[in-house]
Each structure stands twice: as C-alpha cells, then as structure tokens.
Amino acid sequence: MKISVIGTGYVGLTTAVSFALMGHDVIGIDIDQTKVARLQKGEAGIYEPNLEKELQNMLALGKVSFSSSLEAGILSSRAIFVCVGTPPLPDGSADLSALNQVLSSIKERVKATAGASNVTRVVVIKSTVPVGTNDHIARQFADVPELLVASNPEFLREGSALHDSLHPSRIVLGTEEPQALAILEELYASLVCERVRTTRANAEMIKYGSNAFLATKISFMNELARLSAELGADITEVARGMGLDSRIGPYFLGAGLGYGGSCFPKDTSALSELGAQHGVDMPLLKQVQQVNELQPVWFVEQLKKLLPTLAGLKIALLGLSFKPQTDDMREAASLRLIPLLLREGAVLSAYDPLCNEKVRKLYPDLDFADNPYQALAGADAGVLVTEWEQCVKLDFTRVKSTLRQPFLFDGRNAWDKRAAIDAGLTYMGVGRS
Ligand SMILES: NC(=O)c1ccc[n+]([C@@H]2O[C@H](COP(=O)([O-])OP(=O)(O)OC[C@H]3O[C@@H](n4cnc5c(N)ncnc54)[C@H](O)[C@@H]3O)[C@@H](O)[C@H]2O)c1
Numbered sequence: 001m002k003i004s005v006i007g008t009g010y011v012g013l014t015t016a017v018s019f020a021l022m023g024h025d026v027i028g029i030d031i032d033q034t035k036v037a038r039l040q041k042g043e044a045g046i047y048e049p050n051l052e053k054e055l056q057n058m059l060a061l062g063k064v065s066f067s068s069s070l071e072a073g074i075l076s077s078r079a080i081f082v083c084v085g086t087p088p089l090p091d092g093s094a095d096l097s098a099l100n101q102v103l104s105s106i107k108e109r110v111k112a113t114a115g116a117s118n119v120t121r122v123v124v125i126k127s128t129v130p131v132g133t134n135d136h137i138a139r140q141f142a143d144v145p146e147l148l149v150a151s152n153p154e155f156l157r158e159g160s161a162l163h164d165s166l167h168p169s170r171i172v173l174g175t176e177e178p179q180a181l182a183i184l185e186e187l188y189a190s191l192v193c194e195r196v197r198t199t200r201a202n203a204e205m206i207k208y209g210s211n212a213f214l215a216t217k218i219s220f221m222n223e224l225a226r227l228s229a230e231l232g233a234d235i236t237e238v239a240r241g242m243g244l245d246s247r248i249g250p251y252f253l254g255a256g257l258g259y260g261g262s263c264f265p266k267d268t269s270a271l272s273e274l275g276a277q278h279g280v281d282m283p284l285l286k287q288v289q290q291v292n293e294l295q296p297v298w299f300v301e302q303l304k305k306l307l308p309t310l311a312g313l314k315i316a317l318l319g320l321s322f323k324p325q326t327d328d329m330r331e332a333a334s335l336r337l338i339p340l341l342l343r344e345g346a347v348l349s350a351y352d353p354l355c356n357e358k359v360r361k362l363y364p365d366l367d368f369a370d371n372p373y374q375a376l377a378g379a380d381a382g383v384l385v386t387e388w389e390q391c392v393k394l395d396f397t398r399v400k401s402t403l404r405q406p407f408l409f410d411g412r413n414a415w416d417k418r419a420a421i422d423a424g425l426t427y428m429g430v431g432r433s
C-alpha cells in the first residue's frame with residue numbers, strides 16, 4: 001500500500017522504514033529540508049540500532065523516499081501517518097502547533113482536489129496527543145468525507161526502536177470508522193501481536209496511561225530505594241523478589257537517577273495538565289513527577305555522605321544520554337546532575353559513546369574523554385549515569401589504579417558491586433546497603 005509518514009524524527013523515520021520493510025511503499029515527509037537531504041542520501045541523522053542500515057536497504061529497493069513537500073505524499077497515499085513532535089509547553093500541556101499545521105495542510109490539499117478522486121484516505125495520528133484530540137480532528141474533517149481519522153499510538157522505545165516497531169507488544173487501532181480500521185488492518189497484516197480495536201479516545205488514553213504507569217513504577221522504586229538506603233536493604237534484591245510476583249512483573253523496577261527521555265517527563269506533565277483542565281486533581285501523578293525531579297538531588301546528598309566536600313574534587317561522569325543505545329539527550333538525568341555537581345564546586349570529566357559533542361555545546365568547560373578510563377583518570381570518584389555497556393563492563397582493577405580516590409557511585413545499579421569491592425573500591429549504589 002502507498003503511505004506517507006509526516007515527521008521523520010525518532011518515531012517517523014522508524015515508522016517509515018518499518019512499513020517499507022513490511023512491503024509498503026513509503027514517502028517520508030519533513031519540514032526540515034536539511035534532514036530530508038540527509039535521509040535521501042541514506043543518513044539516518046540519529047542513532048538507532050540497525051535503522052540506518054535498513055534505511056539504506058529500503059532506499060536501494062525504492063520502497064522508501066523522502067521529500068519536504070506534503071503534495072509529494074498526501075494525494076498518492078491511502079494512509080497518512082502524522083509523527084510530528086508534541087513537546088511540552090511551559091505549563092506542561094502538549095504543544096500541538098506542528099500537528100495542527102500539518103492537519104490543516106492535509107485538509108487544504110485534499111479539499112482542493114475534491115471531485116478529482118473519491119479515494120478514501122485515513123489520517124493516522126501516531127504523535128502522542130491529549131485525549132480528545134483525535135475526535136476534534138475528525139470534527140474538523142467533517143466537511144471532507146474522503147478523510148478519515150484514526151489514533152494509532154506508538155509504543156517503541158528509543159535504543160530498540162526498529163525492533164519494537166516490527167515486534168510490538170500490541171497494536172492499538174483507535175477509530176470509529178470501519179473503513180479506516182480496514183486500511184490499518186491491511187497495513188499491519190504482517191505483524192504478529194494482539195490488536196486493540198477501540199475508540200480514538202481510548203487509544204489516546206492507553207498511550208498516556210501506559211507511560212504514566214511505567215513512570216509510576218520507577219518513581220515508586222526510587223522512593224523505596226531511598227528508604228532501603230537508610231534501612232540497610234538492597235533495592236536490587238528487593239526488586240528481584242518483588243518482580244517474581246506475576247502481578248507485579250520484573251520490568252521497570254529499576255531504581256536509579258530517575259527517568260528521562262522525550263516521553264515520560266513530557267507525557268506525565270501533559271496528563272497531569274489534562275486532569276487540571278478537566279477539574280480532576282491527580283495527586284499520585286504529581287508525586288511521581290516530584291520524586292523523579294528530586295532523585296538526582298537525593299543522589300548528590302548520598303554522594304556527600306562519603307565525600308562531604310565536593311569543591312575542587314574531580315568527578316567522572318560515565319554515560320550522558322538519557323538511556324543506552326541512543327544519542328537522545330532530551331531530559332537526560334545527566335543534565336540534571338551536572339548543574340548540581342557544578343554548584344558544589346566539583347570539576348567534571350565525562351564520557352559518552354555518542355553524546356560528548358551535544359553536551360559540550362551546553363557545558364564547554366567539562367573535560368570530555370574518549371573512553372571511560374580516560375574520564376576516570378585522576379578523578380576522586382566515578383559516577384555511572386547511563387548504563388552503556390562500555391561504561392558498565394569495566395576492569396575494576398584498572399579503575400582502581402587510575403582513580404585518585406577509590407569512590408564509585410552507581411547511579412544505575414548496573415556495576416558489579418562485588419567485583420568493584422573486591423578490587424578495593426568503595427561502592428555506593430542507589431538504595432543498596
Ligand atoms: N521518541 C520516542 O521514543 C517516542 C515514542 C512513542 C511516541 N512518541 C511520540 O511521537 C511524536 C514524535 O516524537 P519524536 O521523538 O519522533 O520527535 P522528533 O522531534 O524526533 O521528530 C519530529 C519530526 O517532525 C518534524 N516536523 C515538525 N513540524 C513539521 C511539519 N509541520 N511538517 C513536517 N514535519 C514536521 C521535525 O522536523 C522532526 O523531524 C511525539 O508526539 C512523541 O511524544 C515518541
């Protein structure tokens with residue numbers, strides 16, 4: 001089937017490439033002409049495992065192409081996927097300006113050709129949008145009967161985006177229009193997983209509910225970790241024991257420096273703001289956000305129990321991106337930790353496999369290293385901020401010999417605590433006795 005994907009960022013590019021891999025003919029459209037020119041040459045411009053390789057394969061086979069013109073795609077497509085960003089406004093609500101701009105252009109173009117063809121097209125909203133947005137769009141399109149509307153929220157994780165797109169846990173198809181559902185069913189026919197066929201509003205709520213629930217699990221474990229630190233319990237053992245209960249499950253019980261990324265912080269704020277707009281107080285969600293915001297502050301307080309004065313001490317930060325296997329720095333915990341440590345007077349070195357240059361633009365005075373050992377050289381403490389394999393799998397004897405003082409602070413509970421201690425290092429994790 002011929003489809004177009006508008007917005008070729010993390011979600012849009014992955015969506016375009018995965019639909020091409022499923023055999024469809026895809027046009028990716030972006031307002032950013034530089035990005036389009038890069039994509040036409042087969043450069044992904046972002047880091048996602050296997051994405052660039054498959055992009056090049058699909059370009060070579062002619063299954064995907066890119067353009068900065070909406071006309072290029074809309075009129076030849078049965079499905080138009082909208083994947084533009086919905087970043088937070090200052091009050092926490094979702095900024096729908098890019099989405100609205102795209103939708104009015106689609107409507108204008110299709111209306112202008114009305115009568116020339118009676119082809120029914122479905123506008124599929126993959127961007128995360130407040131509950132009610134899709135129904136609002138359907139009302140706006142009411143005078144263009146050949147335009148249908150569906151909500152098809154995306155659940156991919158950065159760092160495994162292409163894999164998640166091709167092997168989703170579920171596909172949520174939110175639409176009140178049988179023809180739209182039929183087009184989506186055909187498009188996704190080759191993927192094996194549960195379908196949730198539901199209303200547009202339910203689909204939107206499933207997306208916010210899922211992210212807010214996962215964020216809640218993380219904040220709950222971070223709160224429990226703070227108590228575990230006081231009581232001599234080890235949160236990693238606690239999480240293992242809890243997770244074996246199938247009602248709880250083993251996932252997203254990882255205490256650490258708090259959740260980051262382009263989705264959890266933004267979507268919890270947007271949901272909370274949506275509640276406020278509708279007169280529904282959401283105190284639990286507010287606490288989830290607050291626990292998350294305070295987690296790096298708490299972590300620095302813990303660190304100061306071993307190193308009471310940080311002024312003049314060299315601290316090495318290992319990992320800067322918001323999670324491993326991505327070059328995305330949006331809401332990364334490192335960006336909350338760095339100013340806290342600088343305020344204490346610490347001197348910082350840092351290493352990230354992909355993000356040194358991005359962080360250098362914000363903090364040019366940090367000492368950026370080419371590998372973890374170089375960052376740790378002469379430091380008074382090493383801090384694991386992001387659990388990149390390169391930063392986790394360390395030779396602790398070498399670490400011990402390169403550090404000035406033997407302190408390791410594991411912000412992800414990912415280092416081998418026993419091996420670090422055996423090498424003569426002082427280890428402190430998040431909520432580990
Ligand atoms: N990043 C994720 O892991 C993820 C996962 C699930 C859902 N989402 C949701 O998907 C949406 C997109 O997220 P993202 O991370 O891919 O964003 P992104 O910022 O990486 O990409 C957005 C793209 O849209 C383009 N764009 C903006 N305005 C445009 C316009 N008028 N016409 C054409 N293109 C335009 C931008 O140039 C950019 O390339 C958001 O709503 C987000 O909440 C993101």
Ligand SMILES: O=c1ccn([C@@H]2O[C@H](COP(=O)(O)OP(=O)(O)O[C@H]3O[C@H](CO)[C@@H](O)[C@H](O)[C@H]3O)[C@@H](O)[C@H]2O)c(=O)[nH]1
Pocket residue numbers: 128154155156157158159211214218251252253254255256257258259260261262263264322323
């Ligand atoms: O036990 C855990 C698991 C994750 N995190 C942190 O949580 C954040 C988000 O991680 P993850 O969910 O793996 O990455 P995202 O790419 O942000 O994916 C989330 O956000 C996407 C955007 O909406 C959704 O599509 C995905 O389903 C959802 O997992 C990161 O900072 C992680 O370090 C923890 O602190 N503890």
